[in-house]
Amino acid sequence: MQYDYLIVGAGPFGSLFAYEATKRGKRCLVIDKRDHVAGNIYTENVEGINVHKYGAHIFHTSNKATWEYINQFAEFNHFVNAPVAVYNDELYNLPFNMNTFSKMWGIKTPAEAKRIIEEQIANAGVDEPRNLEEQAIRLVGKDIYEKLIKGYTEKQWGRPCTELPAFIIKRLPVRFTYNNNYFTDRYQGIPIGGYSQIIEKMLEGIEVRLSTDYFDFVKENPNIATKTLFTGPIDQFYKYCYGELEYRSLVFDTKILDEENFQGNAVVNYTAADVPYTRIIEHKHFEFGTQMKTVITYEYSADWTRDDEPYYPINDTRNNSLFLKYRELAASDPHIIFGGRLGGYKYYDMDKVIEAALGLVEKEFEESN
Numbered sequence: 001m002q003y004d005y006l007i008v009g010a011g012p013f014g015s016l017f018a019y020e021a022t023k024r025g026k027r028c029l030v031i032d033k034r035d036h037v038a039g040n041i042y043t044e045n046v047e048g049i050n051v052h053k054y055g056a057h058i059f060h061t062s063n064k065a066t067w068e069y070i071n072q073f074a075e076f077n078h079f080v081n082a083p084v085a086v087y088n089d090e091l092y093n094l095p096f097n098m099n100t101f102s103k104m105w106g107i108k109t110p111a112e113a114k115r116i117i118e119e120q121i122a123n124a125g126v127d128e129p130r131n132l133e134e135q136a137i138r139l140v141g142k143d144i145y146e147k148l149i150k151g152y153t154e155k156q157w158g159r160p161c162t163e164l165p166a167f168i169i170k171r172l173p174v175r176f177t178y179n180n181n182y183f184t185d186r187y188q189g190i191p192i193g194g195y196s197q198i199i200e201k202m203l204e205g206i207e208v209r210l211s212t213d214y215f216d217f218v219k220e221n222p223n224i225a226t227k228t229l230f231t232g233p234i235d236q237f238y239k240y241c242y243g244e245l246e247y248r249s250l251v252f253d254t255k256i257l258d259e260e261n262f263q264g265n266a267v268v269n270y271t272a273a274d275v276p277y278t279r280i281i282e283h284k285h286f287e288f289g290t291q292m293k294t295v296i297t298y299e300y301s302a303d304w305t306r307d308d309e310p311y312y313p314i315n316d317t318r319n320n321s322l323f324l325k326y327r328e329l330a331a332s333d334p335h336i337i338f339g340g341r342l343g344g345y346k347y348y349d350m351d352k353v354i355e356a357a358l359g360l361v362e363k364e365f366e367e368s369n
């Protein structure tokens, strides 16, 4: 065998594993079907602005060890995610907090906001939420559901809220303080100089082959490595033998504008059903940019077919049990490891990817010592 590990996918999971394995004297080959490293966290410098090519990425964690780990590779700025939502000609702060409630109902105190929300919940008569619509109304009442959740969520997931699982919305923070910080984590920021350099540093000195699809590569190189770490879709690896897992895809439309400041914020969500995109990202605001030009990206949610990028796993009951069948199949082969967002079919943020990859490192190397 030429290599100890063939690592499929130069995203954060595969690259971190390659970095740690190489440090331990293992021979690694990393391949990626794209023509660049960094997976979905890839940033590209356009007009001096680091453009998040696959959607807005904000690093946040409460785990000090994870924060320190990523800080080996980059210095982070003090960006705080405070998105705003546009509904017709109205603009609201996110996440749902006292600024949102005050604008919505012209009130000032948490007690007033709670009273209105409780009234709306009682009027809706929802006790045990059975779907996303009912869960959302139970969380924030009818007004916020109708203006800020319904249209956005239906665009995002391509299905009516009454047919979506309640857990999707549980991730959205609701608070009765004047605090627009989307995340509650202790550490948050954007790497100065962009995300790609982090992955480039991890892969320094490691053999990487780009524009190389595993399924073609393996036909010509069937016995190249003792083990394979696969960070692409697990169902595709097994030729969909138990059926297809479902994903949501995205379409990004990026424009360079000859103006300094287009929307005054990094992330603006469009929550009305009749606006076709879900959000507009203005990349310079992630790094407090002062360039004369600006770069913006319209983000559209899209149905997924096998030819599209699978951005979001759809973790409903059907898909989760199908995934478990694939995972059982994987467990029977000691030469293959699955990891990352697609291999693990899990809605992992970057911090969780780091933790999972470090967990794999421990399993592969510490346990055997």
Ligand code: FAD
Binding pocket: 008, 009, 010, 011, 012, 013, 014, 031, 032, 033, 034, 038, 039, 040, 041, 054, 055, 056, 057, 058, 059, 060, 212, 213, 214, 215, 231, 232, 233, 250, 311, 312, 339, 340, 341, 342, 348, 349, 350, 351, 353
């Ligand atoms: P990926 O980054 O997807 O990398 C997988 C790589 O495998 C890709 O480069 C792909 O080309 C390659 N690959 C797949 N199949 C093959 C094959 N057959 N042959 C060769 N190569 C293959 N996280 C946060 O923490 N904060 C955020 O704000 C945030 N925002 C996000 C916004 C969007 C729109 C999306 C989609 C994700 C967001 N994330 C965010 C999550 C973040 O992108 C993931 O946690 C991270 O990219 C997962 O890393 P990964 O290595 O598992 O997978």
Ligand code: UDP
Binding pocket: 085, 094, 148, 149, 150, 152, 153, 156, 168, 169, 171, 172, 269, 271
């Ligand atoms: N959401 C919403 N309105 C918004 C933003 C989010 O209703 O303005 C809902 C929507 O259902 C979405 C979920 O909250 O799927 C999680 O959104 P978030 O932006 O946190 O997740 P991301 O898409 O960035 O992973």
